[in-house]
Amino acid sequence: MTTVQPASSSRVTEIRIGNSRFDRGVLTDREIRKAYKDGDLSVEPFDDSLIRPAAISLRLGEEAFSLVSTGPVDIADRSTYPDLVPKALDEQGRLRVEPGEVVLAPTMERIGLSSLLAGLVDGTSDYARLGVSVVLCGQVSPGFGSATGAVLTLEIVNHLRHAVLLHPGARICNLMLFASAGSEESYDRIPHNYSKDHFVMPSRLAERIESAADFGG
Numbered sequence: 666m667t668t669v670q671p672a673s674s675s676r677v678t679e680i681r682i683g684n685s686r687f688d689r690g691v692l693t694d695r696e697i698r699k700a701y702k703d704g705d706l707s708v709e710p711f712d713d714s715l716i717r718p719a720a721i722s723l724r725l726g727e728e729a730f731s732l733v734s735t736g737p738v739d740i741a742d743r744s745t746y747p748d749l750v751p752k753a754l755d756e757q758g759r760l761r762v763e764p765g766e767v768v769l770a771p772t773m774e775r776i777g778l779s780s781l782l783a784g785l786v787d788g789t790s791d792y793a794r795l796g797v798s799v800v801l802c803g804q805v806s807p808g809f810g811s812a813t814g815a816v817l818t819l820e821i822v823n824h825l826r827h828a829v830l831l832h833p834g835a836r837i838c839n840l841m842l843f844a845s846a847g848s849e850e851s852y853d854r855i856p857h858n859y860s861k862d863h864f865v866m867p868s869r870l871a872e873r874i875e876s877a878a879d880f881g882g
Contacts, residue, residue: 693718700779782845798821
């Protein structure tokens with residue numbers, strides 16, 4: 666069970682997650698293992714060797730889609746959105762990303778965070794030094810995937826002049842985790858969220874805009 670332990674002053678400086686106590690801030694390797702053991706962090710499949718000093722690495726899944734637009738994109742009109750065109754792996758099981766191409770691909774792992782954990786997913790220096798951006802949107806909100814776990818969708822862009830060949834199953838990004846005082850509303854309760862996605866899904870921005878318009882927002 667997750668509870669917040671009051672501090673002697675009005676500021677909350679210590680948080681209890683499961684049976685462990687953390688200062689607010691980034692979780693280190695020791696604390697990541699405790700959060701996983703206590704059930705406030707779920708990772709499936711879990712590989713302890715992927716835990717780093719202040720993050721857990723995630724691996725590239727096999728599914729991938731190229732974002733292909735056919736004209737101007739109106740963010741409020743779902744019919745104008747780019748198509749998700751499946752990308753097959755080559756004969757050696759590699760994912761080919763062409764120059765300037767935007768590819769959506771899932772992490773191999775499904776992630777779940779309790780209401781007192783937040784995450785930040787980012788690419789690694791190894792890929793950045795090859796001219797490859799892996800993550801364009803890195804925030805992972807409290808409650809993400811808390812019910813059944815969810816994949817993180819990576820937005821991969823090749824900035825080189827030639828194709829890059831990526832290997833599914835290889836480490837591709839890092840997930841930093843932060844202990845917090847908790848949120849009033851868990852991410853998985855927000856309309857049109859991605860908290861139950863087990864596969865790559867298209868943008869739901871148009872749905873959000875329609876919902877806001879319906880309520881005069």
